[in-house]
Amino acid sequence: MTSDAPVRLGVIGLGRAFMLMLDAFRSDPRVRLVAACAPRAQSREAFEKEFGGRTYAEVEALCADGEVEAVYIATPHQMHADHAVAAARSGKHILIDKPLAVSMEDGRRIVEAAEKAGVHLIVGPSHSFDTPVAQARGLIESSELGRVCMIQAFNYTDFLYRPRRPEELKTSEGGGVVFSQGAHQIDIVRLLAGGLGKRIVALTGAWDPERSTEGAYSALMIFEGGCGAVLTYSGYAHFDSDIWMGGIGELGQRKAADAYGMARKALSRISGSQEEAALKTTRTYGSGAGPQTPESYEHFGPVIVQCERGDIRLTPAGIQIYGDFEQEFRFAPALRHARSEVVDALFDAVRFDRPPVQTGRWGLASLEVCHAILRSAETLQPVDLVEQVPTHSNKDRHN
Numbered sequence: 001m002t003s004d005a006p007v008r009l010g011v012i013g014l015g016r017a018f019m020l021m022l023d024a025f026r027s028d029p030r031v032r033l034v035a036a037c038a039p040r041a042q043s044r045e046a047f048e049k050e051f052g053g054r055t056y057a058e059v060e061a062l063c064a065d066g067e068v069e070a071v072y073i074a075t076p077h078q079m080h081a082d083h084a085v086a087a088a089r090s091g092k093h094i095l096i097d098k099p100l101a102v103s104m105e106d107g108r109r110i111v112e113a114a115e116k117a118g119v120h121l122i123v124g125p126s127h128s129f130d131t132p133v134a135q136a137r138g139l140i141e142s143s144e145l146g147r148v149c150m151i152q153a154f155n156y157t158d159f160l161y162r163p164r165r166p167e168e169l170k171t172s173e174g175g176g177v178v179f180s181q182g183a184h185q186i187d188i189v190r191l192l193a194g195g196l197g198k199r200i201v202a203l204t205g206a207w208d209p210e211r212s213t214e215g216a217y218s219a220l221m222i223f224e225g226g227c228g229a230v231l232t233y234s235g236y237a238h239f240d241s242d243i244w245m246g247g248i249g250e251l252g253q254r255k256a257a258d259a260y261g262m263a264r265k266a267l268s269r270i271s272g273s274q275e276e277a278a279l280k281t282t283r284t285y286g287s288g289a290g291p292q293t294p295e296s297y298e299h300f301g302p303v304i305v306q307c308e309r310g311d312i313r314l315t316p317a318g319i320q321i322y323g324d325f326e327q328e329f330r331f332a333p334a335l336r337h338a339r340s341e342v343v344d345a346l347f348d349a350v351r352f353d354r355p356p357v358q359t360g361r362w363g364l365a366s367l368e369v370c371h372a373i374l375r376s377a378e379t380l381q382p383v384d385l386v387e388q389v390p391t392h393s394n395k396d397r398h399n
């Protein structure tokens with residue numbers, strides 16, 4: 001096996017998340033899709049036609065496929081634990097979409113299974129993989145601007161009104177914005193602040209009785225060393241904070257001027273949860289829909305990092321740095337294709353044994369923050385964090 005051979009990947013779950021990785025899988029020579037597992041025959045057929053690999057209806061069968069060396073788990077959150085444990089027991093490296101799991105017990109089960117099997121476990125994609133986040137992290141690690149003092153992370157979207165499976169609207173099954181969207185924002189903020197959260201004080205909003213899960217939160221996260229971060233997310237928004245990201249959407253696409261209110265309009269035309277779930281599958285693999293081509297890096301809303309000697313603002317094209325007397329824009333390298341950073345991480349882990357920051361233990365720590373937000377909001381009390389891990393770069397680990 002040469003060290004630059006493509007990673008032979010099996011995909012578990014050919015839904016929306018897979019669609020968002022499709023551009024990377026189609027265009028990156030460092031990964032080859034050799035198998036997939038999906039309950040829907042239409043998705044399996046589309047996969048075989050496009051990638052020529054083997055498909056399975058059962059996860060166990062995919063895990064027994066000897067050609068597969070790593071799996072990408074893109075099934076609903078509540079299935080992650082069973083699928084990841086099966087993959088780890090079969091000796092497959094794992095890329096598991098965020099959040100790691102719903103319960104901390106399931107999260108621990110996944111981490112322990114991967115550690116016992118000696119396989120890499122990467123929790124992603126999350127927007128902490130986005131290149132401008134890595135640029136900001138690099139600048140922070142260089143100490144050019146001094147210590148990180150305060151972070152503001154803010155995102156206003158229509159998330160709650162996009163088509164959902166019924167369980168995506170039930171908090172106990174991992175529904176709501178804290179698990180699905182908080183996972184992105186928490187990962188970004190932890191990465192920039194050094195990873196070690198100490199305490200959370202939060203409130204959540206569940207304001208729409210028709211969709212009775214949390215659609216918004218605002219949390220104050222205090223880190224070891226004193227940095228404080230405010231994380232605010234609303235999936236109920238009419239205001240769209242992408243206006244502050246140059247009109248570029250989360251996936252790096254330019255937003256059409258007539259896109260206003262589209263999610264709510266589409267939802268108003270259907271009735272009942274079955275019709276809604278069916279609407280969601282029109283956005284999945286094999287349905288004929290395709291991902292939009294991005295023009296810049298993905299992002300998760302405005303993020304401002306205040307350091308001792310300057311501030312950093314993340315944009316989809318790079319980072320703006322505000323010093324005492326001058327400001328400067330540092331462009332990110334040219335975009336290769338969507339989510340190339342996730343392939344970087346998978347390839348480096350599997351081929352060179354260089355895991356990214358976003359390991360299983362990292363994902364467990366971010367999941368702990370999701371639970372802390374929910375608990376703090378429920379009890380109106382601060383919640384201490386006990387499962388946090390620091391932001392290690394590959395450099396730290398291998399020097």
Ligand SMILES: NC(=O)c1ccc[n+]([C@@H]2O[C@H](COP(=O)([O-])OP(=O)(O)OC[C@H]3O[C@@H](n4cnc5c(N)ncnc54)[C@H](O)[C@@H]3O)[C@@H](O)[C@H]2O)c1
Nearest residue numbers: 013014015016017037038039074075076077097098099125
């Ligand atoms: N990183 C991101 O930007 C991003 C975006 C969307 C979703 N996600 C994550 O991806 C995961 C899936 O969410 P989604 O929105 O794609 O849901 P989805 O419903 O669109 O896709 C889930 C897929 O899993 C399949 N599935 C169900 N049971 C299965 C089984 N036993 N074996 C194999 N496949 C099975 C379903 O048929 C479906 O195609 C979630 O954890 C979510 O948080 C991440």
